[in-house]
Amino acid sequence: MEAKLLLIPWLVGVGYSSIPLFWFAIHPFAGRWRKMKRSPYMALLPIWTIIIILEAFITWPWSGLRLYSTPWMWAPAVVLFAFGSRTYARIFSEFGGHKLSGEAELRPDEHAQELVTTGLHADMRHPIYLAHLANFAAWTLGSGLTINFILLALSLLVTFPLMIAIEERELVARFGDSYRQYKTRVPAIALTSLFSWPQTERRAQ
Numbered sequence: 001m002e003a004k005l006l007l008i009p010w011l012v013g014v015g016y017s018s019i020p021l022f023w024f025a026i027h028p029f030a031g032r033w034r035k036m037k038r039s040p041y042m043a044l045l046p047i048w049t050i051i052i053i054l055e056a057f058i059t060w061p062w063s064g065l066r067l068y069s070t071p072w073m074w075a076p077a078v079v080l081f082a083f084g085s086r087t088y089a090r091i092f093s094e095f096g097g098h099k100l101s102g103e104a105e106l107r108p109d110e111h112a113q114e115l116v117t118t119g120l121h122a123d124m125r126h127p128i129y130l131a132h133l134a135n136f137a138a139w140t141l142g143s144g145l146t147i148n149f150i151l152l153a154l155s156l157l158v159t160f161p162l163m164i165a166i167e168e169r170e171l172v173a174r175f176g177d178s179y180r181q182y183k184t185r186v187p188a189i190a191l192t193s194l195f196s197w198p199q200t201e202r203r204a205q
Contacts (some may be wrong), residue, residue, distance in 0.1 A: 002004075003058065003064050005065065006064050006066070006143060006145065007063065009139040009140070009142065009143035009145055009148060010059070010063040010064075010143075010145055010147065010148065011056070012135075012136070012139045013059075013136065013139060013147065013148040013152070014052060014055050014056050014059060014151070015052060015146065016133075016135065016139075016155070017047065017055065017136070017151040017152070017155050017159070018051050018055055018133055018134040019132060019163075020109065020155065020159035020160055020162065020163035021051045021055075022044070022047070022048040022051060023163050023167065024046075024162075024163065024166065024167070025044060025047050025051075026044065026161075026167060027169075027170045030170055032157065032183070032205050040118045043151075046138045048113050052153050058167065059151070061099075062146055062147040063145075063147060065145065065146045065147065066143070066145055066146060067144050067145075067149060068144040068145040069144055069148050070144070073141050073142055073144060074141075074142040075141035076138075076141055077138040077139070077141045078138070079138075080134045080135065080138035080141070081134075081135060081136050081138045083131075083134050084132075084134035084135035084138065085131075085135075087120065087127055087128070087130065087131035087134070088128075088131050090119065090120055090127075091120060091127055091131065092127050094118065094119035094120060094121070095116055095119075095121070096129070102140050115171075115175045115178050115179060115182065117182055117186070119188070122186070123186070123187075123190050124186060124187055124188065124189050124190040125168075125182070125183065125186050125187065125188050125189075126164055126188050126189055127189075129160060129163075129164065130189045130190075131190065132160075132171075133152075133155065133160065133173075136151075136152055136155065137152060140152045161187075164188055168183065
C-alpha cells in the first residue's frame with residue numbers, strides 16, 4: 001500500500017519538473033505560435049503530455065527509492081503547501097487565468113497585453129514559479145523520494161532559472177522599457193515573502 005501511495009508524490013514531482021520543459025516549447029517560438037489560427041494549445045498540450053510520459057518513463061526505476069521515511073517531515077511540508085496554495089489563489093485573482101495559462105501571450109489579438117506590477121508582482125517578478133517550487137518542495141520533503149530531490153535540485157539550479165531567463169527575454173521584446181525598468185526594481189523571486197505575506201496582502205488591497 002505504501003509503495004502505491006508513493007506514486008502520488010513521484011507523479012507530482014514529474015509534473016512540476018516538466019513545467020520548464022513545457023515552457024521551453026513556448027517562449028522561444030512564441031512568434032510562431034501566435035500565427036496559428038486555432039489555439040496553440042491544440043499542439044502544445046500534446047507536447048506537454050509527451051514530455052511528462054518521457055520523464056515518467058526515465059524516472060520510473062527510482063520512483064519508490066527513498067532517502068528517509070518519517071511522518072515528521074510532513075510538518076514542514078504542510079507549511080510549504082499552505083504558502084504555495086495561497087500564492088496560487090492570489091495569482092489567479094490578481095493575474096487572471098488567461099495570463100496564468102499563457103493564452104494571453106500566445107493569442108494577443110484576443111487578450112489585452114498589459115504588464116502586471118501590482119499585488120504579489122510588486123514584490124517579485126515570478127510569484128507563480130515560487131508557488132510551483134514551494135509545492136514541489138513540500139511533496140519532496142514529505143515523501144523523502146530520492147528522485148524528487150534530484151528533480152527539485154535540477155529545477156532550482158538549472159531548468160527554472162533558464163525558463164525565467166528565456167521568458168524574460170520574450171517579455172522585454174513584448175513590453176520594452178517598461179519591463180526593463182520593472183526588472184531593475186523588482187527581484188525575480190523574493191523568498192522573504194514567506195515571512196512577510198500579511199504585509200504584502202495589506203499593501204495590495
